[in-house]
Amino acid sequence: MCVVVSINVGLPRNVEWQGKSVRTAIWKRPVHGRVLARRLNLDGDRQADLSGHGGEQRALMVYQLDSYRYWERYLNRSDFVHGQFGENLTVDGLADADVCIGDRFRIGDGIFEVTQPRVTCYRLGIRMNHPEMPALVVSHRRPGFYLRVLKEGTIGAGDQIEKIADGPERISVAEIDSLLYSPDHPIDALRRAVRIPALSPGWQASLKALLKAAEDGRSTGNAGLSPVQPPPLSWRGFRPLKVIASRQESEDVRSFDLAPLDGSHAPYAVPGQHIVIRLRPRPDSPPITRIYSLCGSPTGGIYRVAVKLEGGTGSKFLNEHVHVGDTVEASAPRGTFTLATGTTPVVLLSAGIGVTPLLAMLYATAGDEQGSSRDVWWIHSARDKAHHAFAGTARSLVAALRHGHLLVIYSRPGRDDAPGVDYDVKGHLTLPLLKQIGVPQNADFYLCGPPRFLADLQTSLSTWTEASRIHTEVFGPLVSFSPGVVDSTNGIPHFPTGIQGSGPIVSFARSSVAVHWDNRFKSLLELAEACSISVRWSCRTGVCHTCESGLIDGQLAYSPEPLDPPSAGNALICCSTPTSNVELDL
Numbered sequence: 001m002c003v004v005v006s007i008n009v010g011l012p013r014n015v016e017w018q019g020k021s022v023r024t025a026i027w028k029r030p031v032h033g034r035v036l037a038r039r040l041n042l043d044g045d046r047q048a049d050l051s052g053h054g055g056e057q058r059a060l061m062v063y064q065l066d067s068y069r070y071w072e073r074y075l076n077r078s079d080f081v082h083g084q085f086g087e088n089l090t091v092d093g094l095a096d097a098d099v100c101i102g103d104r105f106r107i108g109d110g111i112f113e114v115t116q117p118r119v120t121c122y123r124l125g126i127r128m129n130h131p132e133m134p135a136l137v138v139s140h141r142r143p144g145f146y147l148r149v150l151k152e153g154t155i156g157a158g159d160q161i162e163k164i165a166d167g168p169e170r171i172s173v174a175e176i177d178s179l180l181y182s183p184d185h186p187i188d189a190l191r192r193a194v195r196i197p198a199l200s201p202g203w204q205a206s207l208k209a210l211l212k213a214a215e216d217g218r219s220t221g222n223a224g225l226s227p228v229q230p231p232p233l234s235w236r237g238f239r240p241l242k243v244i245a246s247r248q249e250s251e252d253v254r255s256f257d258l259a260p261l262d263g264s265h266a267p268y269a270v271p272g273q274h275i276v277i278r279l280r281p282r283p284d285s286p287p288i289t290r291i292y293s294l295c296g297s298p299t300g301g302i303y304r305v306a307v308k309l310e311g312g313t314g315s316k317f318l319n320e321h322v323h324v325g326d327t328v329e330a331s332a333p334r335g336t337f338t339l340a341t342g343t344t345p346v347v348l349l350s351a352g353i354g355v356t357p358l359l360a361m362l363y364a365t366a367g368d369e370q371g372s373s374r375d376v377w378w379i380h381s382a383r384d385k386a387h388h389a390f391a392g393t394a395r396s397l398v399a400a401l402r403h404g405h406l407l408v409i410y411s412r413p414g415r416d417d418a419p420g421v422d423y424d425v426k427g428h429l430t431l432p433l434l435k436q437i438g439v440p441q442n443a444d445f446y447l448c449g450p451p452r453f454l455a456d457l458q459t460s461l462s463t464w465t466e467a468s469r470i471h472t473e474v475f476g477p478l479v480s481f482s483p484g485v486v487d488s489t490n491g492i493p494h495f496p497t498g499i500q501g502s503g504p505i506v507s508f509a510r511s512s513v514a515v516h517w518d519n520r521f522k523s524l525l526e527l528a529e530a531c532s533i534s535v536r537w538s539c540r541t542g543v544c545h546t547c548e549s550g551l552i553d554g555q556l557a558y559s560p561e562p563l564d565p566p567s568a569g570n571a572l573i574c575c576s577t578p579t580s581n582v583e584l585d586l
Ligand code: FES
Pocket: 536, 537, 538, 539, 540, 541, 542, 543, 544, 545, 546, 547, 548, 572, 573, 574, 575
């Protein structure tokens, strides 16, 4: 007979970790007497980070005494107390290998249902004083699990746990946890798993993404954890491309056409993708890398990039020192901000130099058989005619579309700029303006431009259309994600403090920082944090793929090995170190 050994509760508090303050409720303490289990949690208990814990599907966390004993032996520890693993219920019985998703139990006068395994994150490592613990509980198939409260009731230590229903499909907690996190994703097991109504919506979505990837024959990466798979890379690292043409596209934008040295066609780039260009402005300094969206025809056999002259080292060097006939080093086209094929109406919204990836999309719709029936809206904002790059190109592409619409907005038109000819509206792009001109609500929206333009437009659009229809491209650093860290704002990217390392050069392309590796850092993630690079992470031990980032060039060593490798051309930076110079898309 299974029994409750201890009921544990805890409230959010701040703990110090690696010089930061982390908000967490993973510290739980046993309570005496009976406790009311409510729909969202136990009386006296709260979760700190509701994106990863808590809510109706994760009201109570359960962990087993047998796993306590296992970890005591494995870690050679004897200091565990009840609630050590952040669980609300310490139980005798209910092994992860035996309990199935959807099983129902009566405890005290409450009724509970198993919804999902624990989602492992770095705070378990902090609580256990063992940073690899989030990976260990998965790889050793002892994650623990969550209960949903079907009937609220009081529970207490010593209560017997009575199973009152078997979950459908009989997939255990340990099995479904491995299904998501390990490299093995058998299609039959995935089909069974997504049929379980009790499985939480988050896990349903992840396993459905895995199932679709398996059915589509996706061969690399974990679609359940990193759903957007980058298109395959045409080549690894950098290759030389020759500048075959260059034009001034506006007062402050110059384009460069790049082609393979042997005169062959450059491989196809999916409309919206970018390339990384490696430049050597000073022979005695490390090279610099810059990211540029491709803005020419995807089928043209060349890569066209457009560079805004704004005083940065990269753009200044390209504008002043790179000429027709010169060679630059370029990565293969990369990125997941790409135009979906099909016949759904498409709205291309750009401002300033943000025109570039959307111009490639416009080329694609203009040259696409399917696109002839597609409603395409080209809406571009610029300061004035002098700063309006690719004005003529865009107009002629839209004119070639059967269902093309064009709107040009100037914020400060020049004295000679003609309304109705050069531009249509003076001012700024707003949602009411989009509605006024008849933009369809059920379109796919692609946005690219300065951060303020993107933020304002994304916010207003999301009040009107589904979030999944809004796609944005960010040129600079990505938005960081560091769950629980109290003050996670990044400053301007910089060299790490203290003596600089002497290892391989690590270049963060989006952040325009290149530094030598230093072994005082345990991972590329730690180095990035020391440089105030925007990063995303959760487990910090190679399980969750939150830190998955583009590896443009270079070789890495993993420790620990990720449970499931990232997509080809990507890296898990939380558990890797460089063994050569590396360029990261960060
Ligand atoms: S942060 Fe989870 S895999 Fe890197």
